[in-house]
Amino acid sequence: MDLQYLREHPAQLPVFIKHQRIRETPVPGGSICVAQRLTLDDGGSLFAKSLADPPPGFFAAEAAGLRWLREAGAAPVPEIIAELPDLLALEWIDHGEATRRGAEELGRGLAGLHRAGADAFGAPWPGYIGTLPLPNEPSPGPWGPWFAEHRLRPFLEASTGALTGADVAAAERVLANIADYGGDEPPSRIHGDLWPGNVLWDHTGRGWLVDPAAHGGHRETDLALLGMWGGVPHHDRLVAAYREAYPLADGWQERVPLHRLYLMLVHTALFGAAYGESVRALLRAL
The missing domain is CATH 3.30.200.20 (Phosphorylase Kinase; domain 1)
Structure with a gap:
């Protein structure tokens, strides 16, 4: 065998x-x-x-x-x-340590992945993030309203026991004014849950993508999540290599908290009030 x-x-x-x-x-x-x-x-x-x-x-x-x-x-x-x-x-991937070169290669690889695109926002299959359902019904967009209703609202509603009334009201204002943040783009082929723990570095220093919640989404989501909880090793070089291969739209840095809010609401929905202050910090930034 x-x-x-x-x-x-x-x-x-x-x-x-x-x-x-x-x-x-x-x-x-x-x-x-x-x-x-x-x-x-x-x-x-x-x-x-x-x-x-x-x-x-x-x-x-x-x-x-x-x-x-x-x-x-x-x-x-x-x-x-x-x-x-x-x-x-x-x-099986033999584990190792990230290298600067490996981070740059992953940045260029992500650019190529995102450029591969998607037919629509969402995906043809029912999705999950953790054990939570991830609404994947395909949509033509535009991105902002789709992100509000399919990536923020479901997990906000599932987090009400972990958030205060003021938190929920602040998040609802973000959803209502989602168009003000800009950034609309056609759907990219994204990992969808790309926090640093979902990059596996092999013995050569190369980064592999694991544990996805893959769907057609905004490419800035993957990049924003890579910087969470201290960021992947050599994060600055990864982003620089990505931007050389596939420049980002104006205002991308200001939208980072918006993309991270998605994953943090997933955490309050899954794990409760322990992540409430992290949600509040993102809402203040927005």
């Missing part, structure tokens, strides 16, 4: 795991899924993530996003080896 066999018979993976034909080693993999390194008979490895009783289509959404990002042939995205209702297995 080797990698080629699994590519041809992915549904057999749980059987081999159950009968201990595959060695399982726990690895860090986030707060939602169980992550493991699977070692095959020939010594090859896979990365597997699983979730007991996942929401319907949970791993199918991630797999669709990975394939769509990978089709662009621009930024590194792991190959899918097996996609099952409660498990996703990907090619």
Whole structure:
């Protein structure tokens, strides 16, 4: 039993795991899924993530996003080896440290990924971010109203127990005045959840895109999220390389808090009031 066999018979993976034909080693993999390194008979490895009783289509959404990002042939995205209702297995990436060169290459790769574009805002598949549904009904835009109603409002409404009435009122003002922020562009092919933890740096210093909430969106969203929580290593060089390959529109820096508000509202919806002050800081910036 080797990698080629699994590519041809992915549904057999749980059987081999159950009968201990595959060695399982726990690895860090986030707060939602169980992550493991699977070692095959020939010594090859896979990365597997699983979730007991996942929401319907949970791993199918991630797999669709990975394939769509990978089709662009621009930024590194792991190959899918097996996609099952409660498990996703990907090619194994040997971990390493980011390098300046790797960050610049990823910046240019992201530019190419975004240029690949999308047919509409949203996606042809039902989406998830974490375990929350991500409204992906395709829309022609324009971007601002779409972002307000499909990326901000759903998570604002799911966060009301974590936010004060004043927070909600301030966020509603942002939604009502979304056109004032400008930045309308055609849909780009974006990762959609590109905080620094969703870039995996390999042993050569190259950055890979993992755990996407991929959809047609605004390219500034990916770049804004990459700077959160201290930012990816060599963040300034990544952004500089991106801008050389694909210049950003005027006002992009002022819109950074708007794009980050999306992910922070996801966090208040998932994890509660612990992230409330972060939402308030973004609302003050806006």
